[in-house]
Amino acid sequence: MSIITVKNLKKSFGNLEVLKNINAEIKEREVVCVIGPSGSGKSTFLRCLNRLEEITDGHVIIDGQDITDPKVKINEVRQEVGMVFQQFNLFPHKTVMENITLAPMKVRSSSKDEAGTKALELLDKVGLREKAESYPEQLSGGQKQRVAIARALAMEPKIMLFDEPTSALDPEMVGDVLEVMKQLAKEGMTMVVVTHEMGFAREVGDRVLFMDGGYIMEENVPSELFNNPTHERTKAFLSKVL
Amino acid sequence: MRVDIISAAFPYLMKGLQVTLYIFIIAIIIGFIIGLVVALLRLAPIKPLNWIALIFINAIRGTPFLVQLFFIYFGLNSLPFISFNSTTAGIITVAINAGAYFAEIIRAGIQSIDRGQSEAARSLGLTGFQNMYHIVLPQAFRRMLPTITNQSIISLKDTSLLSVIGIADLTQQGEIQSSATFEAFKIWLIVGIIYFIVIYLLTLIANFLERRFVLR
Numbered sequence: 146m147s148i149i150t151v152k153n154l155k156k157s158f159g160n161l162e163v164l165k166n167i168n169a170e171i172k173e174r175e176v177v178c179v180i181g182p183s184g185s186g187k188s189t190f191l192r193c194l195n196r197l198e199e200i201t202d203g204h205v206i207i208d209g210q211d212i213t214d215p216k217v218k219i220n221e222v223r224q225e226v227g228m229v230f231q232q233f234n235l236f237p238h239k240t241v242m243e244n245i246t247l248a249p250m251k252v253r254s255s256s257k258d259e260a261g262t263k264a265l266e267l268l269d270k271v272g273l274r275e276k277a278e279s280y281p282e283q284l285s286g287g288q289k290q291r292v293a294i295a296r297a298l299a300m301e302p303k304i305m306l307f308d309e310p311t312s313a314l315d316p317e318m319v320g321d322v323l324e325v326m327k328q329l330a331k332e333g334m335t336m337v338v339v340t341h342e343m344g345f346a347r348e349v350g351d352r353v354l355f356m357d358g359g360y361i362m363e364e365n366v367p368s369e370l371f372n373n374p375t376h377e378r379t380k381a382f383l384s385k386v387l
Numbered sequence: 388m389r390v391d392i393i394s395a396a397f398p399y400l401m402k403g404l405q406v407t408l409y410i411f412i413i414a415i416i417i418g419f420i421i422g423l424v425v426a427l428l429r430l431a432p433i434k435p436l437n438w439i440a441l442i443f444i445n446a447i448r449g450t451p452f453l454v455q456l457f458f459i460y461f462g463l464n465s466l467p468f469i470s471f472n473s474t475t476a477g478i479i480t481v482a483i484n485a486g487a488y489f490a491e492i493i494r495a496g497i498q499s500i501d502r503g504q505s506e507a508a509r510s511l512g513l514t515g516f517q518n519m520y521h522i523v524l525p526q527a528f529r530r531m532l533p534t535i536t537n538q539s540i541i542s543l544k545d546t547s548l549l550s551v552i553g554i555a556d557l558t559q560q561g562e563i564q565s566s567a568t569f570e571a572f573k574i575w576l577i578v579g580i581i582y583f584i585v586i587y588l589l590t591l592i593a594n595f596l597e598r599r600f601v602l603r
Contacts, residue, residue: 195510197509197510220509220512220514221512223512224511224512226510227511228506228510235507236508237526238525238529248508252517293507296511297511300511300512
């Protein structure tokens with residue numbers, strides 16, 4: 146049973162068609178990595194999955210709800226779909242603790258204690274309990290991203306979307322963030338990860354989608370896609386990045 | 388002897404200052420609320436609301452303060468079923484005038500906040516209103532504080548124009564005392580100093596707030 150179904154998804158910005166015809170099925174507990182050259186539409190694809198981008202045409206069904214239906218309560222769907230951004234997007238005027246507890250308290254109506262306890266558990270998980278009272282500006286990039294992951298997890302989502310989570314990090318910070326993501330994958334989280342980390346895609350991904358020019362050109366299990374790419378464009382891309 | 392005349396005039400000037408501050412404080416609070424509402428209308432994803440906000444802002448920015456004052460006090464007051472006194476007219480005019488300028492300041496402040504902030508908030512399931520209230524506006528206000536202070540100072544000085552519709556503000560009291568004492572030089576110098584001190588205090592408060600908030 147697919148938790149995400151994408152049917153004939155099209156997305157245009159003005160006259161520019163970024164996603165041309167995307168079809169995809171993602172099963173529960175599956176880790177799907179999306180790779181491809183920049184401008185291929187992979188981030189846009191990801192952002193359509195929680196309707197951060199208005200969808201031009203087609204259908205995106207998340208856990209049984211078609212989010213292209215104007216009657217769908219998108220805020221409720223988004224509670225089930227966590228997102229981690231390239232630029233972290235922590236709230237700079239709030240402490241790490243406040244960043245994590247805000248949504249559970251305001252959206253899920255958790256009590257402050259309840260949300261606080263949960264936040265500390267999550268901070269333990271990402272190895273940053275001692276930073277609870279720090280402000281984002283006092284953290285390194287890798288720490289910020291781990292807090293952002295904890296913030297998304299605090300809503301106990303069924304799906305996690307990662308939009309190039311390590312692309313803005315110094316190389317020595319990348320490992321810590323990937324480690325947290327690996328752990329999450331091991332625990333059975335459904336994850337869609339747009340990434341340039343081919344090592345991560347190969348090791349952690351159950352499936353890899355290669356996107357180019359607004360299409361999914363090729364999809365396969367990592368070993369097949371990386372070792373025996375069938376499409377010329379996939380071969381050309383992989384020869385540049387591997 | 389001359390000093391006596393000045394010290395006799397001083398309590399009247401203080402009374403005038405009270406009126407000035409009373410009008411200023413009420414008008415600036417109302418003006419801020421107007422500014423916030425108009426800024427949100429201006430940014431709302433509904434075109435007619437944008438137009439209403441734009442028409443309001445341009446109408447106020449495109450006309451002199453005195454004309455606005457006369458329109459509200461003499462113009463609106465001449466219509467049937469409408470009647471308010473000069474103080475009310477003064478407060479309304481200063482509030483509306485400041486509101487239009489605040490609206491543009493607040494709009495720019497909101498737009499200066501990185502889109503990623505709203506995207507993060509919305510991706511967590513926060514509503515548009517919760518996003519504005521908890522994430523965007525608190526950050527925007529920190530950035531807007533210096534400009535808001537500036538506009539507040541301009542509005543405070545604009546209140547001196549209210550003397551022309553007979554409001555007994557500091558300027559009006561200055562006029563009365565100046566003609567009563569024949570000490571125009573000293574009276575107007577003192578009036579100027581009083582305005583200066585009030586505005587200087589306002590600046591100090593703003594600087595304090597800025598240090599408190601902008602650092603965080």
